Amino acid sequence: MAEVRVLAVDFVGTLAGHGPSPDGRLIAKVLGDLPGTVIPDDFPTRFDAVAHRFRESDHALGVRSTFATRLRRAAQDCGAGIPDLRLAMDAVFTALPDARIDAVAASALRNLHATGLRCVLASNTDRPERVRLQTLRDSEIADCFDALVLSGTLGIRKPDPRFYAAVTEAAACPPENILFVGDNPQNDAVGPHTYGMPAVLVRSGPRPAGLPSEIATISHLKDLAAHLNDRRAKPS
Incomplete structure (x- = not known):
């Protein structure tokens, strides 16, 4: 099993709730x-x-x-x-206010980053990078991220394979060393898995039907550390 060096982390539903849309x-x-x-x-x-x-x-x-x-x-x-x-x-x-970051998720991310994992924010969003970066700063996790990969900046949205290619480029390592973490089954689990990245689906409800068996599920980002420990304990 390939070593996880980088976390590609979704924003809404993973780090934060849903923000308002402009009318x-x-x-x-x-x-x-x-x-x-x-x-x-x-x-x-x-x-x-x-x-x-x-x-x-x-x-x-x-x-x-x-x-x-x-x-x-x-x-x-x-x-x-x-x-x-x-x-x-x-x-x-x-x-327009951005989505509010979950304090527990922010703490979990800081702890994961402190272990030496690099992080890339990988989000479908219309918000400009400057606005999203300020949201991360406000929650004191901006320094956890080496790069922000945002669909609004790229002009490409998940699950387009080119989005995952951009994540791979930003992470500066092969896809198999990037763990994609998010709450959308297609965008954050099946899409990156198909591209060659291991993935973890953040989901409090039942496991989605048809989700590939290689994709793990956790109920909250705070559970990711335990998943990573279990992953390291498995034989290669």
């Missing part, structure tokens, strides 16, 4: 203060309608559209002028 009213308020941006009165209604349509189509297709895609479509629908989409996104997610 049309908030976005209009934030963007209305940006120089050169023109936000029509009907923008909030248009954005919320666009977001609803994308949620339905995403669910049917098994994908998740990006915030940038939804914002761009809403702007086109109502004639809004947003000259700098990246600046607009940064402003929106700066104004």
Whole structure:
């Protein structure tokens, strides 16, 4: 069994709860203060309608559209002028609170990092890297991470194999030495396992049907240390 050198850790559902999503009213308020941006009165209604349509189509297709895609479509629908989409996104997610990190999970991560394990944050998120990094700093775990691999920065979401390739590059070691830890069966367990990474699914409920037997489950990140000890005790 290959030695685990790096932890690739998911964010929402693993380190943190779910944060709020921006609605049309908030976005209009934030963007209305940006120089050169023109936000029509009907923008909030248009954005919320666009977001609803994308949620339905995403669910049917098994994908998740990006915030940038939804914002761009809403702007086109109502004639809004947003000259700098990246600046607009940064402003929106700066104004919107991020998900709150679980203190017990943060403590567990610090303890794991103290044993010599390197860590990479591997998250599907629309939030800019600067915003997510500040969230990690606020919980005093930013220094645990060698790198942040975020779908919003890459333009690629889990379970796309290119996402796991980016994690491997950020970790600077082979996939078999990276343990992927997260709460989504496809994105954080089956996807990385298929790519060649060992994986642990964080799940308090029953084990998902069809989950490959090589993928372990734990109920909380605080249980990962015990799993790693059991893994080291098994013969190679």
